[in-house]
Each structure stands twice: as C-alpha cells, then as structure tokens.
Amino acid sequence: MAGRQIAMGIDLGTSNSCVAIVEDGVPKVIANEWGERTHASVVTFLDDGAIVVGNDAKKHIITSPKTAISSSKRLIGRYFFSEEVKKALTVCSYDIVEGPNNSVRVKVRDKVYSLPEIAAMILKEMRAIVEAHVGHSVTQAVITVPANFNDNQRQETKNAGRIAGLEVLRILNEPTAAALAYGFGQNLNQKVGVYDLGGGTFDISILQIGEDVFEVLSTQGDTYLGGDDFDQRIMQWMLQQFQQQTGIDAARDRLALSKIKDAAERAKIELSERDRVAIHIPHLINDKQGNAFELDLQLTRSQFNQMVMDLVQRTFKVCDEALQSARLTAAEVDGVILVGGPTRLPIITNSVRHYFQREPNTDVDPDLVVALGAAIQADALLDQDTNTFLLDVTPQTLRLGTVGDYTEPVIDRNTSIPIDRTRTFVTAADNQEKVKIRIYQGESRKASECQLLGEFEFGGLRPAPRGMVKVEVTFEIDTDGLVNVSARDVETGQKASTTITLSGGMSEADIAAAQARNAETEIARGALHQE
Amino acid sequence: MDYTQPQFWPQLQQLAATIDGLDYFQVLNLPNTAAGNQIRDSYYGLSRALHPDKFFHITDEVTKAAVHKIYKRVTEAYTILKDEKKRIKYLADISGPDRAKKLRFTEESETEQKEQAKQATKVAKTPKGEQLYQAALLDMKKSQWDKAYKGIQTAAMLEPSNSELKALLADLDKKRKGG
Numbered sequence: 001m002a003g004r005q006i007a008m009g010i011d012l013g014t015s016n017s018c019v020a021i022v023e024d025g026v027p028k029v030i031a032n033e034w035g036e037r038t039h040a041s042v043v044t045f046l047d048d049g050a051i052v053v054g055n056d057a058k059k060h061i062i063t064s065p066k067t068a069i070s071s072s073k074r075l076i077g078r079y080f081f082s083e084e085v086k087k088a089l090t091v092c093s094y095d096i097v098e099g100p101n102n103s104v105r106v107k108v109r110d111k112v113y114s115l116p117e118i119a120a121m122i123l124k125e126m127r128a129i130v131e132a133h134v135g136h137s138v139t140q141a142v143i144t145v146p147a148n149f150n151d152n153q154r155q156e157t158k159n160a161g162r163i164a165g166l167e168v169l170r171i172l173n174e175p176t177a178a179a180l181a182y183g184f185g186q187n188l189n190q191k192v193g194v195y196d197l198g199g200g201t202f203d204i205s206i207l208q209i210g211e212d213v214f215e216v217l218s219t220q221g222d223t224y225l226g227g228d229d230f231d232q233r234i235m236q237w238m239l240q241q242f243q244q245q246t247g248i249d250a251a252r253d254r255l256a257l258s259k260i261k262d263a264a265e266r267a268k269i270e271l272s273e274r275d276r277v278a279i280h281i282p283h284l285i286n287d288k289q290g291n292a293f294e295l296d297l298q299l300t301r302s303q304f305n306q307m308v309m310d311l312v313q314r315t316f317k318v319c320d321e322a323l324q325s326a327r328l329t330a331a332e333v334d335g336v337i338l339v340g341g342p343t344r345l346p347i348i349t350n351s352v353r354h355y356f357q358r359e360p361n362t363d364v365d366p367d368l369v370v371a372l373g374a375a376i377q378a379d380a381l382l383d384q385d386t387n388t389f390l391l392d393v394t395p396q397t398l399r400l401g402t403v404g405d406y407t408e409p410v411i412d413r414n415t416s417i418p419i420d421r422t423r424t425f426v427t428a429a430d431n432q433e434k435v436k437i438r439i440y441q442g443e444s445r446k447a448s449e450c451q452l453l454g455e456f457e458f459g460g461l462r463p464a465p466r467g468m469v470k471v472e473v474t475f476e477i478d479t480d481g482l483v484n485v486s487a488r489d490v491e492t493g494q495k496a497s498t499t500i501t502l503s504g505g506m507s508e509a510d511i512a513a514a515q516a517r518n519a520e521t522e523i524a525r526g527a528l529h530q531e
Numbered sequence: 532m533d534y535t536q537p538q539f540w541p542q543l544q545q546l547a548a549t550i551d552g553l554d555y556f557q558v559l560n561l562p563n564t565a566a567g568n569q570i571r572d573s574y575y576g577l578s579r580a581l582h583p584d585k586f587f588h589i590t591d592e593v594t595k596a597a598v599h600k601i602y603k604r605v606t607e608a609y610t611i612l613k614d615e616k617k618r619i620k621y622l623a624d625i626s627g628p629d630r631a632k633k634l635r636f637t638e639e640s641e642t643e644q645k646e647q648a649k650q651a652t653k654v655a656k657t658p659k660g661e662q663l664y665q666a667a668l669l670d671m672k673k674s675q676w677d678k679a680y681k682g683i684q685t686a687a688m689l690e691p692s693n694s695e696l697k698a699l700l701a702d703l704d705k706k707r708k709g710g
Contacts, residue, residue, distance in 0.1 A: 213575045381587045389578050403671045404702025419606045428674055
C-alpha cells in the first residue's frame with residue numbers, strides 16, 4: 001500500500017541489537033550502511049566527546065573499558081541493592097553508581113546516565129539505520145524484551161523508547177516475537193517451544209499456534225543467565241591458568257581483563273565451528289618489573305562443555321517448569337525454535353534436540369528472528385486489515401503486600417493478558433483519608449524475596465466512620481505486560497486520586513529532561529569505517 | 532463481522548456497559564455445558580473479532596475503552612473456564628442463589644477452592660498451633676498486633692523448630708512497636 005506508515009521492530013538485546021521493517025508485505029532486517037545486520041549493544045563515549053554505538057563502539061572495549069558501556073540491559077529497571085547489580089559491579093569494567101530512589105546509574109568521566117538513557121542511544125542508532133534505508137523519518141516502533149522482564153524493566157525499556165523520541169507501539173516479548181516470525185502466514189496448527197538464550201537472559205515460551213492466533217500457554221525465564229555467563233566461565237579458566245603459569249593475577253588489571261574478555265568471547269564463538277581453539281594474547285600484562293607476559297592456551301570443545309554444563313542444565317530446569325505450567329510434556333511440542341546467538345553452540349543445539357526429542361527448526365536465523373517478529377507485529381498494529389493476534393501472558397505473579405513481610409497473589413503468573421482483577425479495601429480508622437498499598441512481582445510469599453513495583457496511595461476518601469468506606473482497587477495488566485493500578489469508592493463510584501509514592505523508575509520530569517538531552521546528542525555514525 | 536466499522540461502535544459501547552451482568556459462559560457466547568476445546572475456540576474467535584490490537588488504528592477513545600473492557604473480560608472468562616476445577620466451581624456458584632454476586636470469580640471463590648490445598652500445607656504443624664495461627668490471622672486483619680503477637684508467641688513455643696512462625700513473630704514484634 002503506497003504511503004503507509006512504516007514502523008520498526010527493534011530487538012534491543014543484551015549483547016546485540018537488530019532492527020527490521022516490513023517492506024511490501026515482507027519482513028526484512030535492515031543492514032546499516034556498512035552491511036552489518038546485528039549491532040553490538042555497546043555505547044562508547046570517546047575522548048573527543050563523540051558517542052559511538054554498535055560494532056564500532058565495541059572496538060573500544062579493550063582500549064577504553066571505562067567509557068564503553070556494554071551489557072547495560074542487565075541493569076535496566078533494577079534496584080541498586082539487587083543481587084544482579086551486585087554481580088554486575090564485580091564483572092563490569094565501567095563505573096556503576098547509585099542514583100536517587102535506589103536506582104542504578106552509569107558514570108562516564110564526570111557524567112552520570114540512567115540506564116534508559118543508555119538504551120535510548122542504542123535505539124537512536126537503530127532508528128538512524130532504518131531512516132538511512134527508507135530515506136525519511138520513522139518514529140514508531142515495537143521494542144522487544146525478555147519474556148520474564150518484570151514491570152519495572154518493561155517500563156524502563158518503554159521510557160528508553162520515549163527518550164529516543166519514539167512512539168512505542170508495543171513492548172513485545174522476545175520469544176513471542178520469534179514465534180510470530182516463525183509461524184506468520186503459515187497457517188500452522190501446532191504447539192511450539194521457543195528456546196531463547198540471549199547474551200544476558202534465558203526465556204522459554206510454549207505457544208499454541210492456531211493459524212492466525214498465537215497463544216502463549218506459558219513462559220518461564222531467568223533474567224540473569226545468558227551467553228555472557230558462558231564467556232565468564234572461559235575467563236575464569238583463563239585467569240586461573242595464567243596465574244598458575246606466571247603467578248600474576250590478571251583480574252586486577254582492567255586492560256588485561258578486557259583483553260581476556262574479548263578473547264573468551266571469540267574462543268566461545270570459534271568453538272561452535274571447531275573442536276579446539278588456540279587462545280593467544282601476545283601482550284597481556286606487565287609485572288612490577290616491567291616484563292611483558294603473554295597468554296597462550298588451548299581450549300577444547302569438551303573442556304568448554306564441562307565448564308558450562310551446569311548453566312545448560314539450568315535452562316532445562318526452567319523448561320521443565322514452563323512445560324508443567326502449560327500442562328504438556330516435551331514430546332508433545334511439535335516444533336522448537338532457537339533464538340539468540342549462544343544457541344549456535346553445539347552443546348546447546350545437542351541438548352535441546354535431546355530434551356525435546358526433535359530437530360530444532362533452522363529456517364530462522366537465531367540472531368534476526370526476534371527483530372523480524374517485532375516488525376511483523378509493528379506492521380500488524382498499523383494495518384487496518386490486521387489478521388495476526390498475539391495472546392500473551394504475564395510472566396510473574398502480581399502481589400499485594402499484606403502484613404509484615406507477607407504478600408498475597410492478585411494475578412497469577414502465566415495468566416493471559418490483558419486482564420484485570422479487583423480487590424476491596426475497607427477503612428480501618430474513623431475519617432481515614434487515604435489507603436496505601438504496595439505491589440510486588442515474584443513467586444515468593446515473602447515481600448523481601450519479590451520485586452517491589454511501587455507504593456500507591458489513594459487519597460481523597462470521604463470522611464466516615466471506620467469500616468464505612470469501601471475502596472475498590474483495580475489491578476490491570478495491559479497488552480504491553482505493564483501494570484496499572486486505579487481505585488474508586490465502591491458506594492459513590494468516585495475515582496480516588498492515585499499517587500505513586502515509591503518507585504525505582506524515572507519520573508515524567510526525568511524523562512522529559514532525558515529526551516531533551518538525547519535530542520541534542522549526536523551519535524557519530526561510521527567514523528571508523530571512513531578511516 | 533468487522534466490528535472496527537463505525538456502525539458497530541454503539542453496540543460495543545452498549546456491551547461494555549452491560550458486561551458486568553453477564554456470566555463467563557455468556558461472555559464467551561457458550562452454553563453452560565461448554566468445556567475444553569469449545570472454550571478455546573470461542574476465545575480465539577472473540578480474539579479475532581475484538582482484540583484491542585484490531586482497534587489500534589481507530590481514534591475513537593470511547594470505543595477503544597469499551598473494546599478494552601470487553602476484551603479483558605473475555606480473557607478473564609477464558610482464564611477461569613479453561614481450568615477444569617475452576618470451571619466446575621464457577622458453574623456451581625452461578626447456578627446457586629448468590630448468582631448475581633458470583634458472576635466474577637472472586638477472591639472468596641478462590642479462597643474456598645484453595646482451602647483444601649491449604650490443609651496440606653499448614654503453617655503450623657500442630658492442631659493447637661494452627662488454631663492459634665488462625666486466630667492471630669484474624670487479629671492481624673483488625674490490626675491488633677499485640678494480640679496477634681501473643682498468639683503466635685505461644686504457637687512458636689509449641690513448635691520451636693517452625694521457622695515460618697518465627698519469622699512471623701519477628702514481623703509482628705516490629706509491627707506492635709510501630710514498625
């Protein structure tokens with residue numbers, strides 16, 4: 001259709017990002033001007049003030065580890081005190097600092113950035129790639145997230161889109177996007193499993209595809225298990241070997257560490273093709289006397305497989321839970337789709353084949369499939385004659401804080417969305433003016449073991465003796481998987497004013513300020529290619 | 532039928548306004564005897580007709596809100612009716628004298644259903660302890676922290692190795708001291 005709007009599908013990954021659009025009815029990944037279809041999710045702040053995003057930015061990781069921000073998706077929507085952030089503090093070479101309300105910030109030289117701001121720079125680059133291809137401005141996008149992302153992480157991803165000046169049409173789950181790319185226009189009637197091992201997250205989703213309807217039966221994930229962890233295992237081994245050989249702890253040297261990280265990642269990728277790789281870093285580190293040391297090691301595929309076996313097994317525990325929740329056995333799944341670069345590893349492909357007792361589908365490229373699905377969904381949303389329907393679920397149980405450290409479930413995980421539930425609260429004191437509630441996401445009865453989403457205060461209640469005012473609170477999970485909470489007086493129907501009194505996310509004012517900064521920020525595109 | 536066409540909008544708005552009076556079978560356009568695949572087929576059919584994504588492009592906010600409300604109820608009906616146990620319980624609920632109150636599967640219906648499951652996973656392990664625990668729960672609802680604390684304290688003495696009671700006791704101690 002001539003003149004139809006174009007909307008992008010963006011796979012905002014932990015390690016790599018990818019962007020696609022639908023052109024003449026066909027979903028296509030858009031390559032940048034240099035032919036690259038996937039782009040490292042790295043933002044580098046160069047000494048001259050320029051900002052670089054993508055594969056060029058990644059080239060700086062070794063030489064300027066403190067100003068090259070990688071794997072930032074692991075930090076988005078997290079609290080500073082969370083286990084995940086503590087872990088990141090030990091492995092990230094750039095500075096992670098605490099922001100207001102227990103939030104996480106990244107510090108580069110004297111400037112501090114929120115995680116959505118970093119993500120917005122990556123999104124800005126994806127947008128530039130599409131705009132260079134189509135020759136005009138494109139402002140609408142579907143952005144994907146790991147299925148197991150909670151409300152805070154989804155909200156912050158959506159904020160990243162807004163900061164980049166985009167209208168975010170939908171926050172879409174990565175495995176659901178992959179299933180869409182796989183089954184789109186195929187009139188399938190089958191159950192599929194999507195095994196999605198990304199750079200930093202693992203998700204498994206089980207879907208029922210009924211021609212044009214894609215129903216997610218269950219999803220399960222681990223937001224802190226991914227290809228990065230496989231690299232880590234190789235790194236640890238390299239450091240250990242090096243220390244045994246030389247007595248030097250290379251982990252203390254940032255430059256050496258980033259060289260090791262780079263070599264570990266390359267060794268992992270090479271092991272997909274070969275049984276044995278040589279890892280050689282000619283000049284790794286100097287000792288106190290100024291003598292240079294090299295690192296020279298051999299790594300076999302079976303050694304590597306042993307290093308990561310427990311990580312692989314962890315993914316299948318998650319698969320067990322997802323299947324159980326969908327009330328299916330592995331053998332009842334008709335098709336398996338692999339998503340994410342790490343699924344190219346023979347140990348993963350073999351284990352998946354063994355687990356599901358069938359050959360995983362190889363028609364779709366695991367690095368591109370999510371962006372393609374996102375583009376299909378973006379296009380379907382703009383199309384009046386749309387005939388693709390995604391029926392997704394909420395990945396984590398929505399909970400209400402009760403007494404002490406306890407919570408009770410309001411909407412169970414794997415419930416189809418959009419949906420709402422209501423709860424009624426009765427005033428406990430005479431002339432009580434407000435009701436305060438805390439909501440959480442997670443699978444534990446203990447609030448301290450769940451993720452706090454926010455504290456809501458419903459004010460302006462009419463004066464009455466205690467027990468006389470009933471407040472009906474509605475908890476809604478929308479099609480983005482985002483949580484909305486509202487309240488009304490049962491008797492009068494009057495809506496209560498709602499204030500969020502505690503939240504780790506960005507405020508509207510923060511977003512507006514970040515938008516302005518982002519609009520001024522120029523991403524230096526292709527500087528290295530022109531050299 | 533293409534409900535995105537403006538001639539159907541008043542009908543959608545009307546349905547949204549009256550949907551609270553329908554039971555889940557009516558929402559899904561099914562007889563009370565429907566089960567299994569019938570429920571899924573109806574859910575898929577209604578998704579094709581009424582999924583909010585289909586209305587994404589229209590600009591009439593009232594109709595959009597109506598569709599959203601209807602579709603959320605469709606999802607809710609599907610969620611309850613596809614579950615064999617919940618469907619049976621729900622059918623009994625809406626066939627009884629309290630039909631009007633039980634059109635939506637409520638917390639109470641869920642609690643009733645979970646009672647049995649709870650029996651198996653009691654917090655307290657002794658009958659006396661459980662009795663004290665239940666009484667303390669009621670006290671907690673009424674914000675009578677001191678009373679609840681004393682009850683749980685006794686229960687914890689009966690069951691010194693029960694870590695859940697211990698944790699609750701610590702929480703209540705904070706509460707009664709105004710924490």
